[in-house]
Amino acid sequence: MDLPFACDCGKLRGTLLGVSPTNGTRAECYCHDCRAAELYAGQPDPAPGGVQVYQSVPDRVRFDLGEDQLAAFSLSEKGLLQWQASCCGALLFKTARTPKLPFVSFRTDRLEDDNPLGPIVARAFVRKPNGKRGHEGGLKFMFGFAVRALSRRMTGLWKQTPFFHADGTPVRDIHIVPENDRKKFYPARS
Secondary structure (H helix, E strand, C coil): CEEHHHHHCCCCCEEEEECCCCEEEEEEEHHHHHHHHHHHCCCCCCCCCCEEEEEEEEEHEEECHHHHEEEEEEECCCCCCCECCCCCEEEEEEEECCCCCCCCEEEEEHHHCCCHCCCCCCCEEEECCCCCEEEEHHHHHHHHHHHHHHHEEEHHHHHHCCEECCCECCCEEEECCCHHHHHHHCCCCC
């Protein structure tokens, strides 16, 4: 099933291609980086909840309108790339810094109907009763990630990505959030 998505203001629109619970994994993340990215982008604080994503592969993403509104930042020199709409700040995707690690985590709140993605099967960095953080459904999540990434590498489909040029460089300049600015978006570690 193909599912249309859009940023908050609708200037950037696209389609997730061939979506189903078997070719992607729906998850919820409670990590500090997900929260910091939301706050940096001017989005509402998800705490105490998590950020819901559908992890799939870049060749299942197509931009249909307003691709010039696509922007990217990273919370550190080596961190994941956070792809957003520059027009309204809406976060859309996370990818690795290279197309050779072919995955994309798509923000499910950018869909009108997220039911075709299936249920949440994994939760990352969930606070446990002992105060520490752990994962639920991590093996299923990692297995799906590994199978999808490996199949893309073996078939060459990793090269079909709207996020990187043929030479492996990102399609947009990456803004690295300065360390002094970054600190104010992270919660106190406990």
